[in-house]
Amino acid sequence: MASVSANFVCSRTSVRLLNQMMTSKSLRLATVGWGRTPGFPRLTSSRFQISCAAKKETVDKVCEIVRKQLALPADKEITPQTTFTDLGADSLDTVEIVMGLEEEFDITVQEDNQDNISCIQEAADLIEQLVASKS
Numbered sequence: 453m454a455s456v457s458a459n460f461v462c463s464r465t466s467v468r469l470l471n472q473m474m475t476s477k478s479l480r481l482a483t484v485g486w487g488r489t490p491g492f493p494r495l496t497s498s499r500f501q502i503s504c505a506a507k508k509e510t511v512d513k514v515c516e517i518v519r520k521q522l523a524l525p526a527d528k529e530i531t532p533q534t535t536f537t538d539l540g541a542d543s544l545d546t547v548e549i550v551m552g553l554e555e556e557f558d559i560t561v562q563e564d565n566q567d568n569i570s571c572i573q574e575a576a577d578l579i580e581q582l583v584a585s586k587s
Contacts, residue, residue, distance in 0.1 A: 505532075506576035514576045517552045521545065532573035549575075557583060 505511075515530045522539055524530070530539070536546050546569070550561050553575060559582040561569075569575045 506573070506580045510580055511572060511576045513556065514553065514572050514579065517556055518549055518572065518575075521549045521552050530572060532576065533571055535571045537570070553579060559583060559586065 511532050518524070518536070518539065519526075519528070519530060522541055522545060524539060528539075536549065541549065547566070550566050550569065553559070554561055557579050559579060561578065561582065565578055569578060
């Protein structure tokens, strides 16, 4: 499922500041111009967030596997945006998490894709992509 959201920005200075502040890989800045309409201000840019979110079941299963691999207590909150480092995982833990995901979903994650997985959502999105391409 893809979604688009936008927050409007009216000045070039704001655009530069947004560029510096954005750290998420899922956020991109797009410049959009509208013609002048009487009574409507000219908007020169927008910030769009586009994401192809994995199914809730996949995200929940990834959370369960990560919780098990890292021996996290049941009351520890894990969200799709939670990174493995937020949970105290080192590089070896991350490899073990990926191995657990491969086993659970019967997929193979290539090494170059492993480097792109840093949070629960990224893992779930990659899993759905690999499962779909396998079918």
